Amino acid sequence: MIFDNIDMDIRQGQVTAIMGPSGTGKTTLLKLIGGQLKPDAGTVHVAGENVHQLSATALYDLRRRTMGMLFQSGALLTDLSVFDNVAFPLREHTSLPESAIRDLVLLKLEVVGLRGARDLMPAELSGGMSRRVALARAIALDPEMILYDEPFTGQDPISKGVLVKLIHDMNHALGMTSVVVSHDVDETASISDYIYVISGGKVVEHGTPKNINHSASDWVRQFMGGLADGPVPFHYSSKPMIEDLMASSNEGRK
């Protein structure tokens, strides 16, 4: 079992962060919201619709209307240029003339600061740039909600700063709902309106960033502060050190 009795509300127009250590199923949670995985029990509602009871057509329709997703890897289509990648959802879902698509793509690329990089291929981009292109692609159809999967992981400080600013600005300027899944505490806390901290399949704390920082739970304080020792022990569970050492000296004597 990955999640146990989880209940979350993601409010419209806000940045909601879902934080937790690696391997707690944060990405799984996004895939549940996006309808890519089906839960064994429980329901997920997006824009008033139960995601997992929709027919395939209705699910695709819901995704097209309301969701954009930024994958950890960027997930750019490697055989298409930056321009074509951003144009892809527009070409698939609209019947706009090519000139209008060109204008829209350039506008979206301008938002992420990569209008000049439109002719590059994904293999020529740095990690930060490909995530920005993926972001431009995710907002191409002006979705109501964007799901960010670990947007800051593996980014250098400058790219991180750029992404933090972009997520924040887009949420406020375009009135989107954002769900940020991350374990980069400072960056995520700085832009989120509400935070859920999950661990071991449960929500261990939720509240505004201020509340979370002053949490009564030792575990949450250790996680938010990045402390080496606490309720999550530094040492992997083992027998006492003295026994291990004595065992080796006993063997030596034999």
Add this chain to the structure above:
Amino acid sequence: MLNWLQNIGHRTFNRFSRIGRGTLFLWQCLLSLSYVFTKPMLLVRQLHSVGVQTLLIILVAGLFVGMVLALQAYIVLVDFGAEESISLMVSLSILRELGPVFTGLLFAGRAGSALTAEIGLMKSTEQLSGMEMMAVNPMKYIIAPRFLAGVISVPLLTAIFMAVAILGGYFVAIEMLGIYEGVFWSQMQTKVDFYEDLMNGMIKSLVFGFVVVWIAVFEGYDCVPTSEGLGQATTRTVVHGSLAVLGLDFLLTALMFNV
């Protein structure tokens, strides 16, 4: 003992669920084919990478197979003074068996493995998931055009293989072994039947193409998205694809020639 039994049960269950997934996958793929006709450029691009890029290996292999066959036929037939039947031996073996089988095997090795690797890499780099989240069905956009391109390409490649192999046999027979040209062609003309020999060969190639491409795209789509899983999936495509071609060939031959 119990563990051993459990293991067997587990493996059998996995095998069967894979077959089930594969069949469901094929069904969805066939349902998605109509999409390809709304975007013909997708098909054209795949015809190029699946078909045209396999052409060279087919041409070279066909040429040599035809040439070797002519030499071997000569060695056997000359003892009976029947070396003029060389063209018959070459053309019948190529049209009935070697053309479709060789093309199927080469296609599995060249294009099938490439298809599996490409789709598997798309899966492991989340491109397929990304497409789903952009509300574009990868079944329609990625799988269907590749599947259709493969099914169209294999019979065409087979026809080319057959033609080139017979030309290779012709070259050896006429230029190296000194058979009369007129005899070479007239033997073929009188004894080779259009439906019985050529058409049955083409039907075989259609079946081989269908099965090999199905295996290739399914293995890619169903692979474990790690480098190890991708390697295993590519190997499985070549192994299963080749075995399927050889097994089906036996079955089809038995059916077609009423043995």
